[in-house]
Amino acid sequence: MFDGLKEKLGRFQEDVEAEAADGDADDDGGTEAETADTDPDATADAADEETAADEDLGLAKKAALAATGRTVITEAELEGPLEQLKLELLQGDVEMEVADEITGRIRERLVGDTRKQVESGEQVVQRAIADALREVIAVGQFDFEKRVAETETPVVMVFTGVNGVGKTTSIAKLSRWLERRGYSSVLANGDTYRAGANEQIEEHADALDRKIITHEQGGDPAAVIYDAVEYAEANDVDVVLGDTAGRLHTADATAGQDATNRAEEFDDAAEVDGAVLTKVDADSQGGAAISIAHVTGKPILFLGTGEEYDDLERFDPDIIVDRLLDEE
Ligand SMILES: Nc1nc2c(ncn2[C@@H]2O[C@H](COP(=O)(O)OP(=O)(O)O)[C@@H](O)[C@H]2O)c(=O)[nH]1
Ligand SMILES: [Mg+2]
Structure with a gap:
């Protein structure tokens, strides 16, 4: 999952460590060469600043710090690796504002007001x-x-999103997830638009042994949800899981920036409370995963990790961060 992002972050960390260990012409050369592939101007600037910063800091002081096993990370040293990371995040479908936010925050932490002295470069980065x-x-x-x-x-809970993203599947998965935690649920097929939608969700309802409320194709979706709520009230069911028809063309976590834009559109129209990020098992990049919450301001609540009913995970930021930074 998200191997693309993981690789980029690992490379950034190595770049910064190489820069911070410093003074070493080989390390500098390597980073500059990589950056030159993508943005020659930024490289020239970064290189100039770096030289100035090195002189400013004083080689003697750097050497003294190095002798005590400590390193200093300067803003100039960070510029090349940060610029490179930003480009790679963008290539990995991370939204521009999110790439800026991430690199900005890293810079803030590593440089601080002045220069930061660090015990272990690796840990700090x-x-x-x-x-x-x-x-x-x-x-x-x-x-x-x-x-x-x-x-x-x-x-x-009403599920919205374009056709094919995994709404119906996620409803079935969530019904199972809720059951495991002691909550009963009824399914409601508000997708009265698509031929075959009733049959599809009925199959899930059968497999999971759930009550399903449906209306004829072409009916009023709100009326279906309304009936399901009445059913739940009368039968003491805890949760109504309402499906809806998608619109526009297919977009999902694998659709990168498109997924983020669609999430924004649906949020504007329907004021969503949170997102299920589906098909992360098929998303090697992970750009949408780290962009959606920031762009919409709404949380990712679940990850869809496959086509089986149990392939639904509660989204846990700490676990995702660990996975992204885990060296194996
Ligand atoms: N690999 C994978 N496939 C998924 C996932 N969620 C849904 N799908 C598949 O995506 C397709 C469309 O799902 P569906 O629930 O019908 O989408 P809907 O149109 O939004 O209701 C189906 O073939 C699902 O099996 C997921 O998390 N991982
Ligand atoms: Mg559906």
């Missing part, structure tokens, strides 16, 4: 990346299970 990522992906998080427990029943 890793922690800076972890903090920056966590702050970006943890936007809006709330305790989903607690919210369900505290909301007056029946709790109604």
Whole structure:
């Protein structure tokens, strides 16, 4: 999962460590050569600043610090690796504002007001990346299970999103997830638009042994949800899981920036409370995963990790950050 991002972050960490260990012409040359591939101007600037900063700091002081096993990371040293990281994040479908946010936060942490003296370059760089990522992906998080427990029943959850993203599948998965935590649920097919939608969700309802409320194709979706709520009230069912028809063309986590834009559109139209990021098992990049919460201001609540009913994970920012930075 998200191997593309993981690789980029690992490379950034190595770049910064090489720069910070410093003075070494080989390391500098390597980074400059890499950056030159993508942005010659930025490289020239970064190189100039670096030279100035090195003189400013004083080679004697650097040497003294190095002798005590400590290193100093200067803003100039960070510029090349940060610029490179930003480009790679953008190539990995991370939104521009999110790439800026992440690199900005890393810079802030590693450089601080003046220069930062660090015990272990590796730990500090890793922690800076972890903090920056966590702050970006943890936007809006709330305790989903607690919210369900505290909301007056029946709790109604309506799923929206373009056709093919995995709404119907996610409803079936969530029904299973809720059952495991002691909550009963009824399915409601508000997708009265698509031929075959009733049959598809009925199959899930059969497999999971759930009640399903459907209307004829072409019916009023709101009326279906309404009936399901009445059913839940009469039968003491905890949660109504309402499906809807998608619109526009297919977009999902594998669709990169498109997924983020679609999430924004749906949020504008329907004021979503949170997102299920589907098909992360098929998303090697992870750009949408780290962009959506920041761009919409709404939390990612679940990850869809496959086509089986149990392939639904509660989204945990700490676990995702660990996975992204885990060296194996
Ligand atoms: N690999 C993978 N496939 C998924 C996931 N969620 C849904 N799908 C598949 O995506 C396709 C469309 O899903 P569906 O629930 O019908 O999408 P809907 O149109 O939004 O209701 C189906 O083939 C699902 O099996 C997931 O998390 N991982
Ligand atoms: Mg559907």
